[in-house]
Structures are given as structure tokens and as C-alpha cells.
Amino acid sequence: xxxxxxxxxxxxxxxxxxxxxxxxxxxxxxxxxxxxxxxxxxxxxxxxxxxxxxxxxxxxxxxxxxxxxxxxxxxxxxxxxxxxxxxxxxxxxxxxxxxxxxxxxxxxxxxxxxxxxxxxxxxxxxxxxxxxxxxxxxxxxxxxxxxxxxxxxxxxxxxxxxxxxxxxxxxxxxxxxxxxxxxxxxxxxxxxxxxxxxxxxxxxxxxxxxxxxxxxxxxxxxxxxxxxxxxxxxxxxxxxxxxxxxxxxxxxxxxxxxxxxxxxxxxxxxxxx
Amino acid sequence: xxxxxxxxxxxxxxxxxxxxxxxxxxxxxxxxxxxxxxxxxxxxxxxxxxxxxxxxxxxxxxxxxxxxxxxxxxxxxxxxxxxxxxxxxxxxxxxxxxxxxxxxxxxxxxxxxxxxxxxxxxxxxxxxxxxxxxxxxxxxxxxxxxxxxxxxxxxxxxxxxxxxxxxxxxxxxxxxxxxxxxxxxxxxxxxxxxxxxxxxxxxxxxxxxxxxxxxxxxxxxxxxxxxxxxxxxxxxxxxxxxxxxxxxxxxxxxxxxxxxxxxxxxxxxxxxxxxxxxxxxxxxxxxxxxxxxxxxxxxxxxxxxxxxxxxx
Numbered sequence: 001x002x003x004x005x006x007x008x009x010x011x012x013x014x015x016x017x018x019x020x021x022x023x024x025x026x027x028x029x030x031x032x033x034x035x036x037x038x039x040x041x042x043x044x045x046x047x048x049x050x051x052x053x054x055x056x057x058x059x060x061x062x063x064x065x066x067x068x069x070x071x072x073x074x075x076x077x078x079x080x081x082x083x084x085x086x087x088x089x090x091x092x093x094x095x096x097x098x099x100x101x102x103x104x105x106x107x108x109x110x111x112x113x114x115x116x117x118x119x120x121x122x123x124x125x126x127x128x129x130x131x132x133x134x135x136x137x138x139x140x141x142x143x144x145x146x147x148x149x150x151x152x153x154x155x156x157x158x159x160x161x162x163x164x165x166x167x168x169x170x171x172x173x174x175x176x177x178x179x180x181x182x183x184x185x186x187x188x189x190x191x192x193x194x195x196x197x198x199x200x201x202x203x204x205x206x207x208x209x210x211x212x213x214x215x216x217x218x219x220x221x222x223x224x225x226x227x228x229x230x231x232x233x234x235x236x237x238x239x240x241x242x243x244x245x246x247x248x249x250x251x252x253x254x255x256x257x258x259x260x261x262x263x264x265x266x267x268x269x270x271x272x273x
Numbered sequence: 274x275x276x277x278x279x280x281x282x283x284x285x286x287x288x289x290x291x292x293x294x295x296x297x298x299x300x301x302x303x304x305x306x307x308x309x310x311x312x313x314x315x316x317x318x319x320x321x322x323x324x325x326x327x328x329x330x331x332x333x334x335x336x337x338x339x340x341x342x343x344x345x346x347x348x349x350x351x352x353x354x355x356x357x358x359x360x361x362x363x364x365x366x367x368x369x370x371x372x373x374x375x376x377x378x379x380x381x382x383x384x385x386x387x388x389x390x391x392x393x394x395x396x397x398x399x400x401x402x403x404x405x406x407x408x409x410x411x412x413x414x415x416x417x418x419x420x421x422x423x424x425x426x427x428x429x430x431x432x433x434x435x436x437x438x439x440x441x442x443x444x445x446x447x448x449x450x451x452x453x454x455x456x457x458x459x460x461x462x463x464x465x466x467x468x469x470x471x472x473x474x475x476x477x478x479x480x481x482x483x484x485x486x487x488x489x490x491x492x493x494x495x496x497x498x499x500x501x502x503x504x505x506x507x508x509x510x511x512x513x514x515x516x517x518x519x520x521x522x523x524x525x526x527x528x529x530x531x532x533x534x535x536x537x538x539x540x541x542x543x544x545x546x547x548x549x550x551x552x553x554x555x556x557x558x559x560x561x562x563x564x565x566x567x568x569x570x571x572x573x574x575x576x577x578x579x580x581x582x583x584x585x
Contacts, residue, residue, distance in 0.1 A: 012396030022418035040432035095306030142320035255409035
């Protein structure tokens with residue numbers, strides 16, 4: 001029995017290394033001194049915080065961090081609010097066109113985002129949304145609404161009908177029943193949807209490099225791609241690695257702390273029987 | 274939100290009452306339903322349906338932002354230009370190659386991870402926790418980590434292999450690094466979907482097969498796999514459509530050099546570097562058509578029911 005246990009532990013260790021070596025490697029790079037960056041060692045010879053100090057002294061990075069946090073948070077709040085309304089209607093109310101909405105959401109989930117880049121680029125330039133927060137928030141909401149709607153409607157279906165009926169029998173309007181009875185029960189589902197939306201908005205690269213041009217709205221993933229060294233002969237590898245670690249920390253922490261919710265959100269609705 | 278406050282004096286009694294379309298009650302419910310789905314629907318339409326329509330319109334025009342006064346209707350000319358260029362076909366083949374190879378590898382590794390998580394005596398939590406990190410990590414960061422690892426001088430890979438291969442300077446090795454990055458980043462998604470599928474296969478089915486003399490491998494291939502067919506197809510479909518859009522990894526690692534360009538990179542270059550809206554939109558529409566064909570092919574060819582369990 002103990003040999004079987006060590007066999008499973010061996011496999012587990014293998015997966016652990018496979019999944020985490022790139023993270024360990026980028027952390028290692030971010031801690032290397034400039035003169036050690038090209039030594040090709042996985043473990044840094046000596047640890048230095050200079051790379052972190054330099055990015056937190058650069059306006060380019062600080063603006064990008066501000067944009068990333070603001071845009072991702074606003075997208076999350078608005079998308080989850082709209083998805084909550086829609087999912088409640090889909091799970092609880094009878095109305096014609098429900099399957100059209102669900103089918104449309106499914107289509108959006110499979111939609112190739114590159115296909116709307118050209119037209120959105122042109123429309124945003126005309127109506128003044130190019131290089132603004134709203135110009136990124138709108139696509140992030142759009143492409144996260146389907147996942148949020150499915151996750152939430154799956155959650156809403158689990159909530160006992162009778163409570164809502166009881167509230168309505170006691171004179172509550174359908175909206176009051178929604179707000180005072182369903183919302184507290186659905187909070188865990190809402191939270192799950194919020195994490196998934198935040199991860200998408202935080203991680204996006206395509207919209208961020210296509211629809212921004214300056215520090216005004218450029219997010220960290222896009223800013224990293226445009227990082228330049230102090231001279232054209234110097235690759236800013238250390239600074240890029242440090243910025244990469246900083247932008248990774250919030251997501252990894254969120255995913256690890258709320259892993260049960262992330263897993264249930266990813267698989268809810270996607271696989272049924 | 275005041276529209277639905279009219280007639281709620283009596284609680285709904287049964288499903289039959291809701292099916293009758295004439296009562297105030299159902300009319301109020303309908304209105305509330307439409308009102309609640311409207312904002313989400315409008316946003317989704319405004320940022321997908323309207324732009325794709327506009328893309329089709331643009332693709333039929335000569336629309337070059339460097340010469341804005343020369344915009345005119347030229348019919349299918351842009352499509353002719355794209356479809357007769359070697360670049361489009363090279364990029365399409367590259368994209369399909371990356372898609373097929375990475376999804377195939379992901380399916381195998383993902384299934385192994387799913388079985389590991391499903392059956393593990395120990396360490397189940399460790400496996401799940403560690404594979405969630407590649408899923409959650411910013412794709413640009415993942416691409417950079419792999420790129421630096423394979424960069425001569427900076428990376429540890431050449432150090433360990435004692436070689437001086439310039440991995441990202443030739444087509445074959447570049448594609449290998451790109452595919453490895455994609456596989457690392459997205460296998461967790463497949464593994465989690467397959468794990469959910471595994472959980473739906475009744476345990477007594479595989480036990481019965483073993484009692485009848487099947488080996489563990491036979492029980493897995495003959496009983497477990499057929500019973501989770503739908504989960505596998507859905508996972509592969511979602512990942513195939515996702516892999517076909519591959520952009521971030523290639524943009525970071527090679528910018529499409531050495532024939533590693535995907536169709537998404539092509540569309541982006543036409544727009545941002547050449548400012549050619551007409552050609553860029555034609556590429557966008559063609560990518561959209563490819564995705565629709567892949568999705569329809571899956572649904573028709575394999576008879577998958579994706580929305581099963583979603584509609585009430």
C-alpha cells in the first residue's frame with residue numbers, strides 16, 4: 001500500500017513541477033541582478049529587489065497598473081450586475097425569446113474576438129472611445145457576459161422556489177422577492193461569476209493592444225509588451241519579469257483562495273451528462 | 274422596475290397558470306423577463322453583432338485609413354486579394370497546425386490529469402491547486418516565461434541541454450515552443466471539464482466491467498470513455514475554437530516571424546500596422562466564417578448538444 005501511495009505522490013509532484021516551473025522561473029528572473037540575467041541559471045546567484053524598485057518608480061508601469069485595476073473592477077461589477085438580471089429572468093421567469101438569449105450568449109462565447117477588432121477600432125475612433133477605459137470595459141463585459149449568465153442561471157436554478165413564492169404570498173413584488181430573498185442566496189454564485197469576469201478582464205491582451213495607444217488606458221499586459229530598456233541595446237528583461245510577477249500575484253492569489261468557486265464556475269453548464 | 278408591481282396579490286399556484294398567456298400575471302412576468310435580459314442582450318449585440326455587420330460592410334470597400342478620401346465600394350475585391358495571397362493560406366495552415374496539435378496533446382494530458390484528480394489516493398488537492406495556476410496566469414506572462422526560458426543566454430534550457438539553439442529563430446522550433454506554451458496554459462481547462470465528465474460516469478458501470486474480467490485499461494476505454502463522450506466533445510470544441518484564435522503567445526514570442534503567423538496576427542497586422550480597414554475586415558470576416566464552419570462541423574458531425582441542461 002505504501003508503494004502505491006508513493007506512486008501517487010510521484011505523479012502529484014510531477015504535475016506540481018509541470019504546472020509551476022514557468023512561474024518559478026519568471027520570479028527567479030525578476031530577482032536576478034542585471035549582470036546575472038544572462039547566466040542562464042534557474043536559481044538566481046543572489047537576490048536583488050532592484051527590478052521591482054525600478055518598475056515602481058516608472059510612471060509607465062504605475063499608470064498601467066491603475067488602468068488594469070480600474071478597468072477590470074468596473075467591468076466585473078457591471079458585467080456581473082447585468083448577468084444577474086438576465087440569469088434571474090432565464091432561471092425563474094417564463095417569457096418568449098428565452099432560448100434566443102441563451103443561444104445568442106453561447107454564440108458570443110464562441111465568437112472570434114479578432115473579428116470585431118477592425119470594426120470596433122474604427123467605431124471607437126469615430127465616437128471617441130478609442131484609448132479610453134470605457135473602450136475596453138465594453139468588450140470585456142461583452143465577452144464575459146455569456147459565462148457569467150450560465151454560471152448564475154445554474155446557481156439560480158438550485159435555489160428553492162418556495163422561498164420566493166412565500167415572499168410573494170406575503171405581498172412582496174417580484175422585484176422585492178428577487179432583491180431580498182434571491183440575492184442573498186445567490187451571493188456565492190455571483191461571487192464565482194465575478195472572479196471569472198475579473199480574470200478575463202485582467203488577462204486580456206488583444207483588445208488592450210488594439211484599442212489603446214497611451215498611458216491613458218493601456219493595461220499592464222499591453223504595457224509589458226511595449227516596455228523598452230534604458231537604451232536600445234539593453235533588453236529590459238529584469239523589469240519585464242518584475243512587472244509580470246506583480247500582475248500575476250492578484251490572479252494567482254484569487255484563484256488559489258477561491259479555487260472551489262473557480263472550478264465550479266468553469267464547469268457549470270459546460271458539461272451536463 | 275415598477276412595471277411588474279401591478280398584480281401580485283395572489284401567489285402563482287401551478288405551472289398551468291403560467292402557460293396561459295392572457296392573465297395580467299403572465300403579462301407582467303413577460304415584461305419583467307424582457308426587461309431583465311435586455312441590458313445584457315443589448316451590450317452583447319452592440320459589441321458583436323453590430324461590429325461584425327460593419328466588418329462585412331467595410332470588407333466590401335476600399336478603406337485605408339492612410340487614404341481616407343479614397344474609400345469606395347469595390348465588391349469582393351478585398352476577399353480576392355486575401356484569398357489569392359500566399360500569406361493567408363500559409364497563416365491558415367499554421368493556425369490549423371497549431372490548433373490540431375495543441376488540442377490533441379491537451380486532450381491526452383488533460384485526460385491524464387482528470388483521471389489523476391478523480392482517482393488519486395493522495396494529493397488530489399495539490400494537483401487541482403497547481404493546475405489552476407496556469408489557467409489563471411496572465412497569458413502574456415506565461416508566453417514571456419516560456420520565451421525567456423528558450424532565449425539563448427538568458428534561458429536555462431540551453432544551459433541544461435548544453436546547446437546554443439536559437440529556438441525562436443526558425444519555424445519548427447518556434448512552433449514547438451508556441452504549442453508547448455499553449456498546451457501548458459490551457460490544459461487545465463480541458464482537465465477540469467473532463468473531470469466533471471468523469472464524475473458523471475456511474476462507478477458501478479466500471480466495477481461491473483471489472484467483475485466481468487475487463488482490465489482497468491479496457492474498462493476505461495470501453496466503458497468510461499464512451500460514457501463521457503459528450504463531455505469530451507464539448508471540451509474539444511471549446512478548446513478548438515479557442516486555439517484557432519491563438520494570438521497572445523505568438524505576438525509575444527515571435528510576432529509572427531519565420532512563418533509562425535496565425536490568422537489572428539494577420540488580421541491585427543493589416544489593421545494596426547498597415548491601417549488597412551478593408552483588407553483587415555475581410556480577414557476578420559473570413560476568420561469568423563472559419564469559426565462558424567468549425568462549430569457547425571462539430572455540431573453536425575458529432576451530434577453534440579452543447580446547450581443541453583442550460584435551457585430549462
